[in-house]
Amino acid sequence: MAQDVIVRCEKLTKTYDLYTGEGARIKALLGLPAKGLHYSALDGVTQDFIRGEIVGLAGLNGSGKSTLAKIIAGITHPTGGVCDVRGTVSMLAANVGMNDQLTGRENIHYKCMLMGLTKRQIARVEDSIIDFAEVGVYIDQPLRTYSSGMRSRLGFAISVHVDPEILIVDEALSVGDAAFSEKCLSRMQEFRDSGKTIFFVTHAPWQMLHFCDRVMWLHKGRVVGFDAADTMVPSYVEFTRDWTKMEQPERDAMTPEYAFYRERFQCQQREAWARKAAGANAESSS
Numbered sequence: 001m002a003q004d005v006i007v008r009c010e011k012l013t014k015t016y017d018l019y020t021g022e023g024a025r026i027k028a029l030l031g032l033p034a035k036g037l038h039y040s041a042l043d044g045v046t047q048d049f050i051r052g053e054i055v056g057l058a059g060l061n062g063s064g065k066s067t068l069a070k071i072i073a074g075i076t077h078p079t080g081g082v083c084d085v086r087g088t089v090s091m092l093a094a095n096v097g098m099n100d101q102l103t104g105r106e107n108i109h110y111k112c113m114l115m116g117l118t119k120r121q122i123a124r125v126e127d128s129i130i131d132f133a134e135v136g137v138y139i140d141q142p143l144r145t146y147s148s149g150m151r152s153r154l155g156f157a158i159s160v161h162v163d164p165e166i167l168i169v170d171e172a173l174s175v176g177d178a179a180f181s182e183k184c185l186s187r188m189q190e191f192r193d194s195g196k197t198i199f200f201v202t203h204a205p206w207q208m209l210h211f212c213d214r215v216m217w218l219h220k221g222r223v224v225g226f227d228a229a230d231t232m233v234p235s236y237v238e239f240t241r242d243w244t245k246m247e248q249p250e251r252d253a254m255t256p257e258y259a260f261y262r263e264r265f266q267c268q269q270r271e272a273w274a275r276k277a278a279g280a281n282a283e284s285s286s
Helices: 022-029 065-073 104-114 119-133 136-140 148-161 178-193 205-211 229-245 248-253 258-285
Strands: 005-019 036-050 054-058 080-085 089-092 166-170 197-201 214-219 222-228
Touching: 005 065, 036 065, 036 080, 036 197, 036 222, 054 065, 054 205, 054 229, 065 080, 065 089, 065 166, 065 197, 089 148, 104 119, 104 136, 104 148, 119 148, 148 166, 148 178, 166 178, 178 197, 178 205, 197 205, 205 229, 214 229, 222 229, 222 258, 229 258
Parallel strands: 054 197, 054 214, 089 166, 166 197
Antiparallel strands: 005 036, 005 080, 214 222
């Protein structure tokens, strides 16, 4: 692996078995023939990711974004191919490394220990985590009493204080208030400035556009494109506009092409600039 490549994916695949019922699932566990379908969450993903950059993972629901993130984090394993990761990874996503029966404070100790911190190291960062999370008196209440926003704030606070080399943020900023989201984005910027790598999974294109260096667009487990955020995000948004207008048969047959949507967006830009220039010329001549 090249020195500046922190994650390398080669022909990465992930297939899930979908069974027709509990009986079929039990048969499969026993090694007996069982009726079911195979769902391909990732299909031949090959890509290098560079140390110190922020990578957005874009795509519709079921496109493979979270599956790729979980493989990089080591939470799940690929069916085929290789995912070579060099560096410690912390993943911030719903319920990852969190226990509903423990209090917020106990979850700090629990998740930090999972990340390899010693008791002394945990003691040094505990107050800072609590202060960053902004959950108030709930820090000593069971996690099951937390709102989704509070869970997200605590999870993010823990993840950014264990000092990983790779931080994966999976839809964690989609809950909670805008002020805390800005606080999180600012902290992730500090991570990038210190040479760390961030994978950012979100359904908010504006966040990727303003925060990510490069964006990978996935569709049905395959890579449509991987390019600079200011080029990729508008192209992806163009595709989503088409997608919302389609009936299901059209969607099933759809295979988006990055070059097509990039060219279409660039044409729209040129037309907008031409209209603006024409308007300016009309004003100056009047």
